[in-house]
Amino acid sequence: QFLELVRCHAMIRVVSLDPKVGTFSIRMKCHWAFRTLNSREECESRLRGVPGIRMPANSVHVEESRVWKDLTGNKDSGDSKTTHQTVYWKGTSTFVIDGFKVFHME
Numbered sequence: 001q002f003l004e005l006v007r008c009h010a011m012i013r014v015v016s017l018d019p020k021v022g023t024f025s026i027r028m029k030c031h032w033a034f035r036t037l038n039s040r041e042e043c044e045s046r047l048r049g050v051p052g053i054r055m056p057a058n059s060v061h062v063e064e065s066r067v068w069k070d071l072t073g074n075k076d077s078g079d080s081k082t083t084h085q086t087v088y089w090k091g092t093s094t095f096v097i098d099g100f101k102v103f104h105m106e
Contacts, residue, residue: 007033015096019103025096028053032067032091038084058099067091 009031016025030053053060070081070088081088 005034022100022102023098024101025098028095028097030093030095032089032093033070034089035086036089038082038087052093053095053097055097055099058097061096061098063094063096065091065093 011029013027014024015027016023018024052062052065067089068091070090072081
């Protein structure tokens with residue numbers, strides 16, 4: 001039931017802002033969490049890429065992006081986030097986003 005959901009905690013910092021030219025640059029760091037079906041393989045070679053951000057009107061550059069299996073917790077006590085049916089993944093991504101915005105100045 002939770003296989004198609006992705007959780008993202010994003011932190012955004014304004015790097016530059018030029019109201020005369022109408023340009024901006026921001027840096028966004030995302031912490032990801034999502035689930036996939038447990039294929040019971042040692043490595044997940046079929047997992048393609050990592051979650052990303054799509055903003056057609058802006059230029060998005062990915063500086064770093066990675067995901068890993070969350071194997072913390074004890075499977076015997078039931079507090080493990082990875083179960084027999086699903087694998088819990090965590091990740092982090094860093095983006096630099098450049099764009100244009102009309103700033104009304106008086």
